Amino acid sequence: MREADFGLIDRFLQGDGTAFDELVRKRQREVYNLAYRMTRNAEDARDLSQEAFLQVYRNLSRFDRRSSLSTWLYRIVVNLCLNHLNRGSRSPHSLADQQPEVADPSEGSLDRLQEQERQEALARAIDTLPPQQRASLTLRVHHQLSHREIAEILGVSEATAKVHYFHAVKSLRGRLGHLRHGA
Amino acid sequence: MELIDEALPAEGRAEILDHLKICTTCATEFSAYQHVVALVQADPVLEPSPRFWEEFLPSLRRRIEQEASGPQRSPAAWLAGFRSWFVLPRPLVAGVAVAAISILIVVRLPDFLALRDDRSKAPSSIEQSMGRSADTTGLARAPHTEDVKREVNEPLVVAGEVVEDPSTLAAAIQRLPWVDEIADRIEAAWVWRPESDPRDWLSSLSEEDQQLLLDRLRSFRWSPS
Numbered sequence: 001m002r003e004a005d006f007g008l009i010d011r012f013l014q015g016d017g018t019a020f021d022e023l024v025r026k027r028q029r030e031v032y033n034l035a036y037r038m039t040r041n042a043e044d045a046r047d048l049s050q051e052a053f054l055q056v057y058r059n060l061s062r063f064d065r066r067s068s069l070s071t072w073l074y075r076i077v078v079n080l081c082l083n084h085l086n087r088g089s090r091s092p093h094s095l096a097d098q099q100p101e102v103a104d105p106s107e108g109s110l111d112r113l114q115e116q117e118r119q120e121a122l123a124r125a126i127d128t129l130p131p132q133q134r135a136s137l138t139l140r141v142h143h144q145l146s147h148r149e150i151a152e153i154l155g156v157s158e159a160t161a162k163v164h165y166f167h168a169v170k171s172l173r174g175r176l177g178h179l180r181h182g183a
Numbered sequence: 184m185e186l187i188d189e190a191l192p193a194e195g196r197a198e199i200l201d202h203l204k205i206c207t208t209c210a211t212e213f214s215a216y217q218h219v220v221a222l223v224q225a226d227p228v229l230e231p232s233p234r235f236w237e238e239f240l241p242s243l244r245r246r247i248e249q250e251a252s253g254p255q256r257s258p259a260a261w262l263a264g265f266r267s268w269f270v271l272p273r274p275l276v277a278g279v280a281v282a283a284i285s286i287l288i289v290v291r292l293p294d295f296l297a298l299r300d301d302r303s304k305a306p307s308s309i310e311q312s313m314g315r316s317a318d319t320t321g322l323a324r325a326p327h328t329e330d331v332k333r334e335v336n337e338p339l340v341v342a343g344e345v346v347e348d349p350s351t352l353a354a355a356i357q358r359l360p361w362v363d364e365i366a367d368r369i370e371a372a373w374v375w376r377p378e379s380d381p382r383d384w385l386s387s388l389s390e391e392d393q394q395l396l397l398d399r400l401r402s403f404r405w406s407p408s
Contacts, residue, residue: 021240033228042229057247122226142224169220169223173216176218176219
């Protein structure tokens with residue numbers, strides 16, 4: 001994967017405009033998903049995703065390849081999201097408006113309601129996490145990154161990245177303990 | 184927690200799993216943490232419409248072209264801003280934050296050494312940015328008290344490391360998670376206003392925020408009493 005990414009970068013630097021398009025198509029979903037999980041807002045995730053790729057476009061010539069392209073890209077996305085969260089700015093749509101609908105229509109209405117309640121409770125709980133904890137949790141659980149990779153993305157020590165993650169899980173445990181799977 | 188994170192070596196893992204078979208309290212707690220992680224794993228993303236994906240790259244391309252042709256934004260300003268983003272080492276920014284905090288500590292040393300338990304503060308901007316509520320119990324405790332522990336007759340532990348003398352204290356402070364949050368804010372302010380001096384950020388704190396910052400440091404119990 002790393003060699004393929006560096007190949008795309010080489011093509012881009014040699015003036016092949018399609019290389020950047022290829023990079024965007026390859027990464028746009030994971031970038032959007034990361035931004036969405038950080039901001040819990042679809043409109044913000046879209047804007048931040050685009051901004052992330054703009055920064056990649058502007059700065060790809062300065063990418064020194066000491067890290068993988070993924071790590072560098074994730075660092076851009078996470079930093080944009082952290083700045084966005086720290087500024088306290090959020091697009092008008094509220095969290096409750098943005099919950100994905102329960103996918104399986106064959107579930108009974110009670111199951112659907114319970115699943116919706118779980119999702120809303122989880123969204124509210126994640127919304128209370130400090131941004132760095134939210135980032136560590138998202139990168140670990142949804143992107144399966146190691147604590148070392150997360151530390152590189154967040155610009156902290158590996159120990160600090162672990163602390164962020166463990167505190168996030170513990171905090172969610174405290175807020176969601178009343179929910180039981182399937183109950 | 185490391186068991187759930189699958190970070191234990193085989194021997195340690197086996198030992199804990201054996202314990203969970205006989206201890207219902209620990210087993211219940213472990214199950215609760217597993218459930219939380221499973222909930223997070225199952226958390227879906229609000230999937231955009233197909234049209235969103237069709238438009239994503241063309242929209243991005245239009246923005247790139249607009250930037251390339253637009254006269255209103257100076258490339259130098261953009262480059263300066265983003266160059267500072269990627270070139271400025273984070274430890275330097277965190278170091279500036281530590282230095283500025285240290286200056287605050289020295290200036291307010293008489294207040295800083297006294298142990299106070301102020302339970303009446305409303306959330307300020309720092310409080311909100313660190314995700315703290317007006318809960319008075321939380322205000323009386325440091326935001327990450329697990330990072331700093333001190334029992335009677337035991338050494339001061341900060342961010343998981345023993346601090347034996349003041350010269351190592353600054354390095355330990357730098358490893359505290361909430362100091363990173365302050366460094367983040369300084370860095371963010373610097374990226375968006377590259378002409379600004381990040382040290383100005385701390386001096387621009389309101390009196391209330393400065394007091395809150397000192398309260399946080401005080402609650403780490405630097406002094407044994």
